[in-house]
Amino acid sequence: MMESEILPHETTVFLTKSEEDIMEYSVERGVSDKMHIITLQVVNMDEHIQPSLTEVNLVTMHQQGIEMIPTGLRQALGSESEIMHTLPLPEGVQIFKVGPNGEMQSIERVELDAATAEAGHIGTMVDQDHGHLAKKERSSLQYNIQTGTNSDLTICDCRDRQLEGRRADVTVEKCIDPAITTRLNKIKKKDIRKTFQCKLCSYTFPQRSNLDRHMRSHTDERPHKCHLCEKAFRTITLLQNHINTHTGTRPHKCPDCAMAFVTSGEVVRHRRYKHTHEKPFKCSICDYASVEVSKLKRHIRSHTGERPFPCTFCSYASRDTYKLKRHMRTHSGEKPYKCHVCQANFTQSGTMKMHIRQKHTDNVPKYHCPHCGAIIARKSDLGVHLRKQHSYTSSSMKCRYCEATFHERYALIQHQKTHRHEKRFKCDQCDYACKQKRHMIMHKRIHTGEKPFSCPQCDKRFRQKQLLDFHFKKHHNPSFIPEAYVCSRCCKSFTRKNVMKKHAEKCENITVQDVNIKIMMKKRKDKTMKLEPKKKVEAKGEEFPVQQKTEQSIETAKGLHIKNDITSPTKTNATKRKKVVKRKPGDLKLERQEFAGSISNHPIQIIRVESNKELALVNSQSKEEITPEMILNGMAL
DNA sequence: CCCGAGGTCGCCCTCTGCTGGTGATTA
DNA sequence: ATAATCACCAGCAGAGGGCGACCTCGGG
Numbered sequence: 001m002m003e004s005e006i007l008p009h010e011t012t013v014f015l016t017k018s019e020e021d022i023m024e025y026s027v028e029r030g031v032s033d034k035m036h037i038i039t040l041q042v043v044n045m046d047e048h049i050q051p052s053l054t055e056v057n058l059v060t061m062h063q064q065g066i067e068m069i070p071t072g073l074r075q076a077l078g079s080e081s082e083i084m085h086t087l088p089l090p091e092g093v094q095i096f097k098v099g100p101n102g103e104m105q106s107i108e109r110v111e112l113d114a115a116t117a118e119a120g121h122i123g124t125m126v127d128q129d130h131g132h133l134a135k136k137e138r139s140s141l142q143y144n145i146q147t148g149t150n151s152d153l154t155i156c157d158c159r160d161r162q163l164e165g166r167r168a169d170v171t172v173e174k175c176i177d178p179a180i181t182t183r184l185n186k187i188k189k190k191d192i193r194k195t196f197q198c199k200l201c202s203y204t205f206p207q208r209s210n211l212d213r214h215m216r217s218h219t220d221e222r223p224h225k226c227h228l229c230e231k232a233f234r235t236i237t238l239l240q241n242h243i244n245t246h247t248g249t250r251p252h253k254c255p256d257c258a259m260a261f262v263t264s265g266e267v268v269r270h271r272r273y274k275h276t277h278e279k280p281f282k283c284s285i286c287d288y289a290s291v292e293v294s295k296l297k298r299h300i301r302s303h304t305g306e307r308p309f310p311c312t313f314c315s316y317a318s319r320d321t322y323k324l325k326r327h328m329r330t331h332s333g334e335k336p337y338k339c340h341v342c343q344a345n346f347t348q349s350g351t352m353k354m355h356i357r358q359k360h361t362d363n364v365p366k367y368h369c370p371h372c373g374a375i376i377a378r379k380s381d382l383g384v385h386l387r388k389q390h391s392y393t394s395s396s397m398k399c400r401y402c403e404a405t406f407h408e409r410y411a412l413i414q415h416q417k418t419h420r421h422e423k424r425f426k427c428d429q430c431d432y433a434c435k436q437k438r439h440m441i442m443h444k445r446i447h448t449g450e451k452p453f454s455c456p457q458c459d460k461r462f463r464q465k466q467l468l469d470f471h472f473k474k475h476h477n478p479s480f481i482p483e484a485y486v487c488s489r490c491c492k493s494f495t496r497k498n499v500m501k502k503h504a505e506k507c508e509n510i511t512v513q514d515v516n517i518k519i520m521m522k523k524r525k526d527k528t529m530k531l532e533p534k535k536k537v538e539a540k541g542e543e544f545p546v547q548q549k550t551e552q553s554i555e556t557a558k559g560l561h562i563k564n565d566i567t568s569p570t571k572t573n574a575t576k577r578k579k580v581v582k583r584k585p586g587d588l589k590l591e592r593q594e595f596a597g598s599i600s601n602h603p604i605q606i607i608r609v610e611s612n613k614e615l616a617l618v619n620s621q622s623k624e625e626i627t628p629e630m631i632l633n634g635m636a637l
Numbered sequence: 638c639c640c641g642a643g644g645t646c647g648c649c650c651t652c653t654g655c656t657g658g659t660g661a662t663t664a
Numbered sequence: 665a666t667a668a669t670c671a672c673c674a675g676c677a678g679a680g681g682g683c684g685a686c687c688t689c690g691g692g
Contacts, residue, residue: 210690213688214688214689217687217688217689233687234688235639235687236639237638237639237640237641238686241685241686242685242686245685261683261684262684262685263641263642264641264642264643265641265642265643266684268643269643269682269683270682273682274682291682292645292681292682293644293645294644298679298680316677318677320679321647323677323678325649326676327677344674346674347674347675347676350651350653350676351674351676354674355673355674358672358673376671377671377672377673378671378672380653381671381673383655384656384670389670413669
């Protein structure tokens with residue numbers, strides 16, 4: 001038997017494949033016959049051409065199955081059946097073969113060679129119960145029924161593709177349930193009797209009442225109004241559900257936990273998420289599976305690269321609405337997340353959480369680099385560290401001091417450190433050797449006689465800038481006070497550190513535990529004192545409490561900073577960058593930062609005691625000498 | 638007509654990881 | 665003194681989970 005049927009554009013064209021999988025089938029217009037189902041469908045891929053499948057004649061059936069044009073297609077599909085009818089495919093129509101896993105393969109119109117045909121991939125969602133889907137989506141989906149090795153039902157949503165010509169919009173559902181074949185048969189049989197089709201969306205119904213009710217969905221008729229918010233609904237059930245959202249009534253309880261929901265569907269979904277972990281919608285490209293089809297659609301965009309949500313201000317486009325909304329904050333400047341501790345604002349909640357974790361939380365676990373033991377606060381920064389320091393680079397890196405080469409940056413740095421204490425720079429004119437290049441440059445001036453630094457006040461010239469600076473201060477600056485190194489035992493002061501040290505070795509007046517005082521003549525700089533941020537605040541205050549404990553730092557009044565770092569800060573990686581002052585244990589340092597400005601009215605005055613440039617601290621009022629222990633005990637102030 | 642099942646859209650959340658500016662440290 | 669280095673940090677985007685609300689349809 002042969003019969004032609006003009007197909008509506010939603011209809012799939014099928015070819016038979018073998019005799020084993022025979023089922024009853026009818027196209028929507030009522031043609032019914034026995035046929036074999038194979039995995040072929042016709043899809044209009046050209047967005048500029050209206051669906052034109054109506055031009056394709058379906059050739060149904062006989063014992064060997066059905067066949068359709070073009071001629072070579074039969075060979076491509078390996079069918080032995082006789083060609084019953086032949087018609088050319090219209091322009092813009094492509095034929096796809098759908099594989100057992102849902103993959104789509106286009107069959108070239110001219111070559112009709114399956115081996116060279118373009119292969120396309122789309123998502124496949126597997127659901128154990130898709131009868132409802134088959135029923136519901138008839139109006140908008142193309143059915144491709146494949147009863148091959150696994151009795152799959154493949155349903156392609158070709159509506160978007162037909163309208164927009166984009167394969168990315170295609171979704172495929174695949175049902176493994178063999179019972180679906182029987183169920184479909186049932187549906188088809190009913191179709192044969194009589195169907196009622198919607199004129200607006202081509203949906204067909206087995207009963208008139210169904211169509212009548214369906215037609216209401218095409219109208220804006222909403223007779224059931226909420227008395228609380230004026231919102232209107234089509235049915236009383238919908239209204240009741242809506243009112244439940246007002247009242248908080250949640251009649252559908254989860255049997256596995258205490259949660260309750262307004263609708264039963266929410267319970268089902270909730271149980272899948274939280275208890276059964278059933279994920280019916282599976283991606284055919286990767287292992288992803290989801291509870292909801294919308295999540296799979298969103299996921300598939302990460303494969304296709306599709307970004308349907310463009311920003312109106314810049315070139316950014318998002319894969320979903322939420323990311324676009326979040327992105328828009330970068331234009332609006334909105335920072336909706338506020339730290340409850342320091343009131344800092346953030347654009348994203350995650351950023352705020354990380355801030356709180358790092359700034360306001362104790363005992364935050366750190367991340368240890370497995371290669372070098374570095375301790376890093378954030379996992380993402382550990383990733384940066386690993387990439388930068390421990391990743392293999394194909395091009396080798398050469399040591400700057402020798403011929404050794406390395407492919408890992410960390411190894412190179414470690415190796416270069418072994419050169420640290422070598423006197424790598426050797427003078428070619430004498431035996432002098434040094435560690436630093438700049439020292440060698442200065443040394444070579446001895447041989448060349450070069451003295452590039454000249455005094456602007458006199459005709460003296462120097463090989464080093466610091467020599468010139470010292471000369472200038474000593475001879476041309478009237479307010480110059482030389483540095484003083486004070487013996488921690490007897491408080492005698494010396495202008496040279498090595499002289500003081502020699503003296504201290506012999507000095508027997510042990511008054512303070514190995515404390516040295518150095519009056520610094522450093523010019524004040526804003527960031528001279530490398531204090532921790534918190535201590536900086538304290539140092540700005542008017543009150544300068546003098547602490548009794550020698551182990552702790554002492555910040556004296558009005559800019560006279562006395563620092564006693566008997567316990568130098570422990571250098572951990574975490575605190576490394578916040579290290580306070582790097583100083584030898586036992587040093588008591590007097591920094592004369594603001595001291596010069598306030599020296600005239602400060603109770604402590606520096607006086608020159610002897611002509612040998614020894615200095616001493618005295619109280620300007622009592623004229624008593626200030627000893628280190630007096631300072632430490634706060635008595636000097 | 639009602640109800641249940643399932644579908645759809647949208648919103649918000651978390652987790653993750655990359656990026657570039659910054660300051661402390663080092664060479 | 666200076667440049668280089670690197671951990672710290674906030675900003676920002678990618679991906680996915682979970683749920684609220686509403687809609688449609690099949691079937692009793």
